Amino acid sequence: MVVRDAAPPPDRRRRVVIQIETLPWAAHAKCLQADPETFFPEKGGSTREAKRICGECPVRNECLEHALENDERFGIWGGLSERERRKLKRMAS
Numbered sequence: 001m002v003v004r005d006a007a008p009p010p011d012r013r014r015r016v017v018i019q020i021e022t023l024p025w026a027a028h029a030k031c032l033q034a035d036p037e038t039f040f041p042e043k044g045g046s047t048r049e050a051k052r053i054c055g056e057c058p059v060r061n062e063c064l065e066h067a068l069e070n071d072e073r074f075g076i077w078g079g080l081s082e083r084e085r086r087k088l089k090r091m092a093s
């Protein structure tokens with residue numbers, strides 16, 4: 001996720017806003033037009049809409065790669081939840 005200015009905690013919110021300005025691919029992110037809350041569901045909340053948006057995103061691979069490389073802990077990135085990213089990392093190691 002790129003447009004994450006609604007993500008808890010506040011420090012993270014600031015960091016994500018900075019990413020929009022520093023990552024070239026972020027300008028093409030589909031989530032720029034989406035409600036940021038969608039990408040940070042409450043525990044047990046639905047990730048369906050975020051994943052649908054990611055599925056149409058032209059920079060999905062870049063986003064997921066970024067999340068894995070930077071150990072992003074919160075939210076949906078590249079169409080995967082925190083748990084799915086952890087699983088992917090375990091499988092890759």
Ligand code: SF4
Nearest residue numbers: 001029031054057063
């Ligand atoms: S893959 Fe999803 S979270 Fe990542 S930039 Fe695209 S829409 Fe945003």
